[in-house]
Each structure stands twice: as C-alpha cells, then as structure tokens.
Amino acid sequence: xxxxxxxxxxxxxxxxxxxxxxxxxxxxxxxxxxxxxxxxxxxxxxxxxxxxxxxxxxxxxxxxxxxxxxxxxxxxxxxxxxxxxxxxxxxxxxxxxxxxxxxxxxxxxxxxxxxxxxxxxxxxxxxxxxxxxxxxxxxxxxxxxxxxxxxxxxxxxxxxxxxxxxxxxxxxxxxxxxxxxxxxxxxxxxxxxxxxxxxxxxxxxxxxxxxxxxxxxxxxxxxxxxxxxxxxxxxxxxxxxxxxxxxxxxxxxxxxxxxxxxxxxxxxxxxxxxxxxxxxxxxxxxxxxxxxxxxxxxxxxxxxxxxxxxxxxxxxxxxxxxxxx
Amino acid sequence: xxxxxxxxxxxxxxxxxxxxxxxxxxxxxxxxxxxxxxxxxxxxxxxxxxxxxxxxxxxxxxxxxxxxxxxxxxxxxxxxxxxxxxxxxxxxxxxxxxxxxxxxxxxxxxxxxxxxxxxxxxxxxxxxxxxxxxxxxxxxxxxxxxxxxxxxxxxxxxxxxxxxxxxxxxxxxxxxxxxxxxxxxxxxxxxxxxxxxxxxxxxxxxxxxxxxxxxxxxxxxxxxxxxxxxxxxxxxxxxxxxxxxxxxxxxxxxxxxxxxxxxxxxxxxxxxxxxxxxxxxxxxxxxxxxxxxxxxxxxxxxxxxxxxxxxxxxxxxxxxxxxxxxxx
Numbered sequence: 001x002x003x004x005x006x007x008x009x010x011x012x013x014x015x016x017x018x019x020x021x022x023x024x025x026x027x028x029x030x031x032x033x034x035x036x037x038x039x040x041x042x043x044x045x046x047x048x049x050x051x052x053x054x055x056x057x058x059x060x061x062x063x064x065x066x067x068x069x070x071x072x073x074x075x076x077x078x079x080x081x082x083x084x085x086x087x088x089x090x091x092x093x094x095x096x097x098x099x100x101x102x103x104x105x106x107x108x109x110x111x112x113x114x115x116x117x118x119x120x121x122x123x124x125x126x127x128x129x130x131x132x133x134x135x136x137x138x139x140x141x142x143x144x145x146x147x148x149x150x151x152x153x154x155x156x157x158x159x160x161x162x163x164x165x166x167x168x169x170x171x172x173x174x175x176x177x178x179x180x181x182x183x184x185x186x187x188x189x190x191x192x193x194x195x196x197x198x199x200x201x202x203x204x205x206x207x208x209x210x211x212x213x214x215x216x217x218x219x220x221x222x223x224x225x226x227x228x229x230x231x232x233x234x235x236x237x238x239x240x241x242x243x244x245x246x247x248x249x250x251x252x253x254x255x256x257x258x259x260x261x262x263x264x265x266x267x268x269x270x271x272x273x274x275x276x277x278x279x280x281x282x283x284x285x286x287x288x289x290x291x292x293x294x295x296x297x298x299x300x301x302x303x304x305x306x307x308x309x310x311x312x313x314x315x316x317x318x319x320x321x322x323x324x325x
Numbered sequence: 326x327x328x329x330x331x332x333x334x335x336x337x338x339x340x341x342x343x344x345x346x347x348x349x350x351x352x353x354x355x356x357x358x359x360x361x362x363x364x365x366x367x368x369x370x371x372x373x374x375x376x377x378x379x380x381x382x383x384x385x386x387x388x389x390x391x392x393x394x395x396x397x398x399x400x401x402x403x404x405x406x407x408x409x410x411x412x413x414x415x416x417x418x419x420x421x422x423x424x425x426x427x428x429x430x431x432x433x434x435x436x437x438x439x440x441x442x443x444x445x446x447x448x449x450x451x452x453x454x455x456x457x458x459x460x461x462x463x464x465x466x467x468x469x470x471x472x473x474x475x476x477x478x479x480x481x482x483x484x485x486x487x488x489x490x491x492x493x494x495x496x497x498x499x500x501x502x503x504x505x506x507x508x509x510x511x512x513x514x515x516x517x518x519x520x521x522x523x524x525x526x527x528x529x530x531x532x533x534x535x536x537x538x539x540x541x542x543x544x545x546x547x548x549x550x551x552x553x554x555x556x557x558x559x560x561x562x563x564x565x566x567x568x569x570x571x572x573x574x575x576x577x578x579x580x581x582x583x584x585x586x587x588x589x590x591x592x593x594x595x596x597x598x599x600x601x602x603x604x605x606x607x608x609x610x611x612x613x614x615x616x617x618x619x620x621x622x623x624x625x626x627x628x629x630x631x632x633x634x635x636x637x638x639x640x641x642x643x644x645x646x647x648x649x650x651x652x653x
Contacts (some may be wrong), residue, residue: 025460051459051460052460054491056487057483057486057487057490059483059486059487061449061479061480061483062448062449062452062480062483062484062487063449063487064449065446065448065449065450065452065453065480065484066449066450066452066453066456066487067453068449068450068453069390069438069449069450069451069452069453069454069455069456069457069467070453070454070456070457070460071453072438072439072450072453072454072457073388073438073453073454073457073458073461074457074461075456075457075460075461077453092443092446093446093449096442096443096446097441097443097446097450101439102644102645102646102647103424103644103645104421104424104425104429104431105420105421105424105425105429105431105433105439106419106420106421106422106423106424106425106431106644107422107643107644107647108420108421108431108433109431109433109438109439110647111647141645142645142646144646165647165649166646166647
C-alpha cells in the first residue's frame with residue numbers, strides 16, 4: 001500500500017486497464033500529448049500510442065458520439081469531458097443516444113463506455129466551471145453515475161466503470177486531485193453500486209457524496225468532541241443509489257442528514273430523501289435534512305461562493321437540527 | 326466517372342430492391358392510415374433508388390447508420406422483412422423487440438447499427454464505428470446516411486472535421502430531398518450543395534442523381550474505392566425527391582401542387598424500369614414478375630407482423646442496462 005494523489009490514482013486506473021485490455025482507449029480534448037488539463041492522462045499517449053490515446057478537437061458532442069459508435073463495435077472508450085458544466089454540450093449524445101442505445105435496439109447494442117468529467121469545490125472557477133450537475137444524469141435510465149470521494153475511490157470506481165458494459169459517468173473532483181491517501185496495491189476494483197461506511201456512529205447518519213464526504217467526516221470529527229456520534233456514509237454512486245446501506249444505518253441512528261455540493265433543489269439528495277421517506281419513514285425520529293448548494297449559479301468571488309456552496313459548518317448545523325428535541 | 330457495364334442480373338436486383346421498398350412503404354402507409362400501426366411514420370417513397378444503389382455497393386459486413394426515414398436502407402441492406410415489419414407494428418419479434426419502432430430499426434445481423442430520430446445525431450456514431458474499424462485493423466467501412474437537414478447540425482461539421490483529420494474509413498451519404506421536415510433547402514441552407522460544403526473539410530465529394538440507382542451505385546463505388554484504400558472519408562450527395570410528407574398525415578401545405586406533381590414525375594421505379602426496357606434489359610413480363618414478388622414478400626411480412634405477439638409488459642424493464650447474468 002502506498003500513498004497516492006487522487007489524480008495519480010486516476011492515471012493508474014487508466015494505465016492498468018489499458019494494459020489489461022487492448023480495447024480500452026482514451027478520447028478527449030488535450031488528453032494525449034498534453035496529458036490532460038490536470039495530468040490525469042499524463043504519459044499514457046507515450047505508452048499506448050496516439051491511436052489509443054487520441055487528442056480531439058473541441059467537439060464534445062461528436063467525441064461522445066464517436067465513443068458510442070466505437071463501443072458498439074467492441075472498443076471500451078473512456079472520454080474525458082474537461083469540466084462537468086460542459087456536459088451540457090453532450091446531453092443529446094448521453095441522454096438520447098448512449099443511455100437509450102441498448103434499450104432502443106432491443107438489446108442488440110452493448111455500450112461499454114465511460115465519460116470522465118470533474119467538478120470543483122470553492123475554487124473560484126466561476127459560473128461555467130464549477131457546477132455539480134450529476135442530478136441531470138441520475139434522472140436518465142440507462143446511465144450509471146459515480147462520484148469518487150478520494151484516491152481509493154478514484155481508482156477503484158474508475159476501473160469498475162471501464163469494465164462495466166454500460167455507459168458510466170465518473171464525476172471526479174479537481175479540488176481533491178492533489179489529495180494523497182493510501183491506495184491498495186494491485187488490481188483494486190470497487191463495486192459501482194455500493195455505498196461505503198466511512199465512519200461508524202450511533203446518533204445521526206450523514207449520507208454524503210463526492211467532496212462532501214470529506215466535509216461530512218470533518219463535521220463528524222468536530223461533533224464527536226461534543227459527544228455526538230455520526231455515521232458517515234459515502235454513497236459513491238449517485239445512480240443507482242444504495243438505499244440498503246443507508247436504511248441499515250438508519251435502523252441504528254434513526255436520523256438522517258444528506259450532503260452534496262450540488263443544489264439542493266432536485267438534487268440526488270431529494271431522490272434519496274423521497275425514497276427513504278417512502279421506505280423508512282417509521283425509522284425516522286426527525287425529518288430528513290438536506291445540505292446542498294443554494295439555488296444559484298456558482299459565483300466567482302470567494303465570499304459569494306462560500307455563501308452558495310455549503311461546507312462542514314452547514315452539515316454540523318443540520319446534525320444539530322435533526323438532534324433538536 | 327466510368328460507367329459500369331449494366332448487366333441484366335444487377336439491373337434486376339436493383340429494380341427488385343426498389344420494388345420491395347416501395348411495396349413495403351405503401352403497405353405501411355395503408356396500415357398506418359387504418360390505425361394498425363402506432364406512433365408516427367416517415368416514408369421513403371420517391372427515394373428508393375438511393376437505398377438500393379447504396380446497398381448494392383456495400384458488402385454485407387459493412388456498417389450502416391440510418392435516419393428516421395430509414396425503412397428503405399434497412400431493407401436494402403438485407404434485413405429480414407418480417408422482423409422489420411414486426412418492429413413497426415410494435416411486436417416482440419421485431420428487430421428491437423418493440424422498443425424502437427419505425428424510427429429506430431437496427432438490424433445488427435446485417436450491419437445496420439442504428440436508426441436515429443434525432444437529426445444528425447447518428448453521424449458521429451458512424452465515425453466512431455469507423456474509428457473502431459481503423460483501430461482494429463479491419464477492412465470494412467462505416468456509412469452514415471443523413472438528409473440535407475442534418476448538414477446544418479453542428480454534428481455534421483464536427484464529424485466531418487474529425488473523420489477527415491483521422492482519415493476514417495467512413496462514407497457520408499446525404500439524401501438531399503430538398504426538405505428539412507417542412508422547410509425547403511432555400512430556407513434552411515446558405516449553400517445549396519452539400520458536396521460543396523464537404524470541400525471545407527477536404528472530403529472528396531460526388532453529387533449525383535438520386536433517382537438513378539446506377540448513378541448512386543457508381544458514385545458510392547468510386548467513393549468507397551478511396552475509403553477502402555485508406556485515403557479517408559468521402560461524401561456522396563444524392564439529389565432525390567420526397568413524395569410523401571415529412572410524416573404520414575402531413576398534408577404538405579407548404580408544397581405547391583406543381584412541385585408535388587414534379588416529385589411524382591421523378592418516380593425512380595418508373596424511370597429505371599423504362600430505361601431497362603429501352604435498353605432491352607427487361608421486358609414487361611419480367612417487370613411484372615419482379616413487382617409481384619415484391620408485393621408477395623411484403624404481404625407475407627405484414628401478415629406475419631399483424632399476427633405476431635406484442636411484447637410481454639413484464640419485459641418492459643429488460644435491456645435498460647446490460648446485465649452480465651443475462652437477466653436482461
């Protein structure tokens with residue numbers, strides 16, 4: 001086991017999968033010679049050649065379309081969409097094409113295709129480079145969506161996504177790219193559809209995803225000093241949601257806070273809250289509380305951004321709220 | 326381009342394909358009008374020579390992506406007429422198990438990898454298939470069929486640029502029927518010639534009479550000669566006439582009666598049959614025989630589709646995702 005940065009874990013996952021399976025290939029703006037805007041694909045073009053690691057024009061929709069055609073003929077393309085906000089450019093290809101291709105052809109098509117993209121967190125990237133838009137994707141049958149919260153997840157989930165025979169969108173977080181943690185050596189693959197308990201606790205369950213797992217852990221640490229015991233769940237997958245893991249935790253805690261960096265309105269947390277409201281209502285001792293961004297674009301100026309995008313403070317306040325007598 | 330010696334067998338084959346498509350489209354038209362077919366229908370009556378000429382120049386192993394007006398290409402590529410009809414009727418034995426319908430008939434067994442209901446959206450899929458063929462070192466080509474309307478989508482330009490840049494084994498085949506849905510070319514395109522627009526991406530292009538299956542075939546063969554030789558993609562623009570509306574039920578109030586008469590006057594079946602008779606390659610009895618065979622095959626396919634079972638509603642969730650266990 002060695003300590004690795006998040007972005008290095010991504011790079012290793014890509015490299016190992018390309019090594020393992022010649023059908024895996026990379027496509028995207030700047031992924032080849034430049035090694036990706038954040039270095040996620042560094043060295044891969046040199047290693048696997050320009051045919052398998054292809055720099056593309058800024059033609060995102062066509063590039064995802066290309067990946068669809070290539071996947072249909074047996075390649076396993078991994079497309080990089082540089083910023084999650086740019087998913088808007090490829091929505092027809094994702095929603096009307098990739099997601100529906102298998103269904104629409106009555107099972108004739110199989111689409112082993114990965115779209116890697118990334119969002120950020122409080123880094124003044126401005127309104128068009130900072131939004132978390134995973135809820136757009138989770139609404140669409142036929143797509144899987146995962147959000148790695150650290151180096152281990154970055155590696156394990158990406159490897160699983162590449163091996164999956166369905167379109168999978170992997171939403172990385174650039175704010176975590178420099179974060180280093182121990183990552184198991186060898187062929188480390190995580191299941192795509194299972195949440196993980198990151199910290200055990202008795203009093204409140206915090207179901208979080210992406211970078212908010214970090215904030216939830218920090219909140220739990222602070223609350224522990226006050227004698228409040230939080231169980232922190234990393235949902236990992238935004239779709240499908242692992243309701244079972246959350247429900248099992250609720251049997252113990254009976255209180256739930258949901259945290260994500262996307263807007264609360266129509267977010268993944270809304271689906272989770274609704275599903276658990278239907279299935280686990282009688283386990284709850286308090287209303288489910290959601291922490292998420294306010295309903296506004298992400299502003300550039302740091303104080304404004306902090307006003308819109310929540311952190312551990314908001315999670316602590318939410319925990320206090322669900323514990324209030 | 327060098328004229329191919331027309332041999333009797335080829336001429337008959339082309340005519341037979343066109344007759345089959347026409348008979349099929351007319352049957353679909355009638356059954357749709359009689360409300361035997363759900364959804365909406367886009368017919369290729371008047372455009373049969375493009376599908377027949379194109380398919381005659383392709384190998385069975387070549388891949389094809391078609392459009393919402395795609396019955397003809399699927400049939401010409403050799404798909405099972407019964408399963409095509411069953412799909413249009415929404416039946417379980419249709420190519421897409423009733424999940425796609427008229428606009429989305431894919432028949433992988435004959436290389437038809439998709440039919441798209443979003444104009445222009447299938448173009449990059451064909452380029453992606455071509456890229457896979459290039460990477461895998463395979464000899465086939467991929468073909469994208471699209472209309473003049475698709476040429477105004479960003480995806481046409483993005484795809485043409487990438488395909489040219491990467492020298493993909495791709496044929497772009499434009500069926501220019503002069504209409505993007507209800508809007509004529511004069512209103513939707515700054516440049517009338519699609520072939521001319523291809524020049525911007527250094528794509529060699531051919532502009533041919535799409536009512537003549539031999540002209541289409543000759544252009545496609547010449548274009549594919551270059552594509553198969555590794556010289557990169559090419560474009561063939563076929564000028565054709567859409568006789569029916571954008572969809573069945575479209576009264577075409579946006580077209581003058583003169584124009585509609587002209588469309589009918591350009592009937593590719595009549596023109597081709599006349600030519601073959603003139604050149605002594607077909608007599609009236611043979612023509613009648615070909616037409617009768619087409620009608621017979623279509624009647625059998627439609628009867629099959631009408632009698633076939635609808636999908637079990639319990640299967641509606643199958644194939645949303647690929648499940649390795651085979652559960653759907």
